[in-house]
Amino acid sequence: MTSDLSSSLSRLIPYWGAGTVPEGSTLGRYVSAATIDLLNHPQAIGNHFDYRKAIPMIGLDVEDVYPNGRTALSDEYTDLSYMVSQYGPPESAVNAMREGTSAANVGFYPPDILQSLREKAAIKKFGRPRVPGEFDVIGTEGAQGAIGYTFLTFLNHGDEVIITDPGYMHFASCAVAVGATPVPIALTEANNYRLTAADVERAITPRTKMLVVCDPINPFGTVQPRESLLEIARLCHEHNIVIFNNTTHSGHQIDPSIQQVPMASLYNEVPTEHIMSASGLSKSHGLAAIRVGFLAGSAAFIKAVASVRMEITKIHINYIGQLGALAAMQDEAYVAASTEWLRGNAKLLADAVKDIDGVRQPIAPEYGFSTMLDVAETGVTAQELTVALFKRKQAVIPGDALGDVGATDYVRVNFSHRDRGRIERFVDVLPDAIREAQKGVYRDAVIDFFRHQKSQRGQRIIDNIESRRG
């Protein structure tokens, strides 16, 4: 089953094969130890479960779901899995890029980002004006570029990085890719699905080098209270721990009573020179394909990251994308309209889920468009349900992609779609998908996938499914 998927997906995506690296393999003799650790990590590409794994399990082929070689689901599917804004970009940004597409604008190396974009990102994304030589912003290839360059710059082999579990999948696997060790803090009802300074303090060891504060938190959409950010900033400063504050989901305020605070903006109250801040436009403005993001921090730290970036991908950021980014960040009407829309979608989803047996939303999102559904009480795993939902043309992502906590219980849902009927359709088919999965029809296929994948997390998922069999 899994090898069918690997071979059919590799027609479209050359690196997609699933499975860990066998002991003594040829690859292991050539690539770095950190890369082998990454290839064996349960959240590495191909290793976690997602809707793609369902393709052969329901008797389809990749060409059936990805028409014309574009690895994006065809329109008959609703992709609620990846965290791209499905509200779509502002018209103003698309027009700016159309008008800006000239020979002169595509034929040069754009040096980092436009001055005006730098100033705007500093204020709008990080809540602090630029002060050259003190606090500055550089462009990156999306917020993801900011993660990669920062981890490469600050982390030594063996350093520990404190990360929430569940959390955005690439924090843990990126730490592993650079030789560091992710140390999880479980997000549960006990901490109200957000970091506390006490949790962080307990997780600190002499090897702790970095704390990731993803705020708003992907996947729950919860926000750190201002007071806790101040405590965390002080605590990490005392311990020489770099804070990586990823605020990329701050574009849409779903709960009007909650205010998200970028940590860089706290510079008058606490030391902030140890805080690196990242954001992008994929979520706030539906501009994922332009690959424009931002990294901000104290000037010396920014220079260090920019120097590393120079040797890896050089210092150039998509210029046409920058023109779109600038127009988007000036478009207040877009932010107001998209926020209102997402609030409506969030309410629709939360209300509908209350009436579905066995499904629970552990906490309502306060910002962004990501939420978790807990399906534990349905008696099926999130992985089996992912397959049954995909058969009904709904793509979601199960918990094992995001951590150990809730690995078989959580399904993450992106509720940003511009077509509200899509969210209605999802909640309409959910009970039927649960009933089908409850018959156990996908159990063996899911077990087979994790057997092939051979990670400890996979084994726990197998054990979990087996224990439900009785």
Ligand SMILES: Cc1ncc(COP(=O)(O)O)c(C=O)c1O
């Ligand atoms: C927390 C977080 N950071 C970074 C990214 C990647 O964003 P970008 O497209 O700006 O690289 C995502 C995408 O899901 C995310 O959720």
